[in-house]
Amino acid sequence: MPLQIDLSLKKFNTFGFDVKAKKALLVQSEVELLSALREMNQAEHGWQVLGSGSNVVLRDDLPGLTLLMDIRGRRLAEESRNAWVIEAGAGEKWHQFVEWTIDQGYPGLENLALIPGTLGAAPIQNIGAYGMEVGERIIRVRALDTHRLTDQNPWVELSNNECQFSYRNSLFKRDPSRYIVTSVRFSLPKNWQPNLSYAELSKYLGIDTSKTPPRNSSSPTAKDIFNAVCAIRRSKLPDPDVLGNAGSFFHNPIVDEDKHRELKEKFPTLISYPAQSFNGKPQFKLAAGWLIDQCGLKGYRKGLVGVYEKQALVLVHYGSGTGKELLDLADEVRQAVTLKFGVALSQEPVNYPQ
Ligand code: FAD
Numbered sequence: 539m540p541l542q543i544d545l546s547l548k549k550f551n552t553f554g555f556d557v558k559a560k561k562a563l564l565v566q567s568e569v570e571l572l573s574a575l576r577e578m579n580q581a582e583h584g585w586q587v588l589g590s591g592s593n594v595v596l597r598d599d600l601p602g603l604t605l606l607m608d609i610r611g612r613r614l615a616e617e618s619r620n621a622w623v624i625e626a627g628a629g630e631k632w633h634q635f636v637e638w639t640i641d642q643g644y645p646g647l648e649n650l651a652l653i654p655g656t657l658g659a660a661p662i663q664n665i666g667a668y669g670m671e672v673g674e675r676i677i678r679v680r681a682l683d684t685h686r687l688t689d690q691n692p693w694v695e696l697s698n699n700e701c702q703f704s705y706r707n708s709l710f711k712r713d714p715s716r717y718i719v720t721s722v723r724f725s726l727p728k729n730w731q732p733n734l735s736y737a738e739l740s741k742y743l744g745i746d747t748s749k750t751p752p753r754n755s756s757s758p759t760a761k762d763i764f765n766a767v768c769a770i771r772r773s774k775l776p777d778p779d780v781l782g783n784a785g786s787f788f789h790n791p792i793v794d795e796d797k798h799r800e801l802k803e804k805f806p807t808l809i810s811y812p813a814q815s816f817n818g819k820p821q822f823k824l825a826a827g828w829l830i831d832q833c834g835l836k837g838y839r840k841g842l843v844g845v846y847e848k849q850a851l852v853l854v855h856y857g858s859g860t861g862k863e864l865l866d867l868a869d870e871v872r873q874a875v876t877l878k879f880g881v882a883l884s885q886e887p888v889n890y891p892q
């Protein structure tokens with residue numbers, strides 16, 4: 539696709555907001571990416587990257603250059619006694635990639651089945667679901683360092699540690715206008731064990747996790763888990779092709795022990811889980827969807843946008859609304875939760891233009 543002018547992005551974001559990109563380029567190789575950025579006048583126009591647009595709110599037309607990532611390719615790069623190392627391009631579709639790894643006999647990503655989006659976006663927010671985060675399997679991310687565009691070699695290869703993965707976060711999310719991911723390497727273990735830590739998943743598979751090792755008549759394969767995750771997700775989440783959404787709209791908030799105790803006393807049915815401690819002090823993760831639901835907002839509709847009727851953490855777009863209307867609704871939800879629980883919700887999708 540040559541450079542497009544005033545391209546409608548309706549099909550390039552899962553909310554389906556109809557905004558335009560002033561200039562848009564489908565990027566299919568590292569060479570194209572580098573030359574496009576070197577040629578443009580960044581100071582004047584700026585740029586942004588879009589994968590499948592499943593974690594963004596497009597609130598207005600996008601100025602500058604929009605890079606639509608489409609670098610493909612996937613292969614077994616190395617094999618050791620303990621692991622298969624798989625390398626794939628940033629433009630691969632995440633779910634298809636996961637399915638391919640399993641069909642090739644490389645298990646380890648099955649809990650992350652059916653997450654929309656591109657492979658290159660997976661490290662950005664360290665995608666996670668059903669008891670697993672992608673950072674557990676990434677060994678290297680290759681990216682263009684846009685702060686070094688005039689260097690002879692502006693490419694970097696970041697190790698897992700350098701990516702600074704944490705809960706739905708990473709170096710790339712903290713410093714959003716610096717790196718453009720072009721490929722990722724995963725290490726998939728040969729001594730694979732099923733991850734059944736997520737209660738809904740083990741229940742679906744009929745496995746009793748109170749026994750060690752967990753029991754049922756036969757141990758699930760990676761494909762069984764993949765199929766189970768797909769089935770659970772299809773039953774609970776809206777299909778963006780039918781109803782615009784970006785999955786969870788807010789992060790699950792993390793609170794300290796005192797706040798957790800206070801909330802638990804006031805709301806005994808509060809849903810919470812132990813989270814990673816901070817400075818040696820215990821912390822707790824609250825289910826943001828439950829907080830929103832308790833404010834009576836599940837199924838709430840405000841014009842052309844609303845709160846999904848089956849999962850309050852998902853905001854939806856019924857069609858012909860705007861990103862601004864959605865962000866107004868998000869503010870309303872946030873205020874209701876702050877008022878009732880004294881807990882601040884932070885937004886997961888990124889707003890563009892920034
Ligand atoms: P985009 O939305 O296009 O971009 C997201 C951000 O990443 C933007 O800031 C963009 O600039 C940046 N970006 C994209 N590609 C690159 C790149 N190559 N280099 C640098 N920056 C880049 N997320 C989860 O973590 N877990 C889930 O279970 C989950 N379920 C979802 C279910 C539904 C129905 C939907 C709609 C979304 C869900 N999401 C989930 C959110 C989303 O799918 C993921 O965050 C996904 O990784 C976003 O990929 P994308 O290609 O659509 O990224």
Ligand code: NAP
Nearest residue numbers: 666667668669735736737738774784785786790811825849
């Ligand atoms: P759910 O099962 O209704 O659970 C609600 C929340 O409780 C989840 O957000 C999850 O946190 C937490 N939780 C449940 N069991 C847990 C456990 N054993 N240990 C720790 N935390 C636990 O959630 P759901 O909405 O149907 O989503 C299912 C999974 O898919 C979740 O992992 C969720 O993150 C993921 N998902 C993410 C998005 C997104 O856009 N980010 C969209 C849809 C689904 P965690 O979120 O930390 O797992």
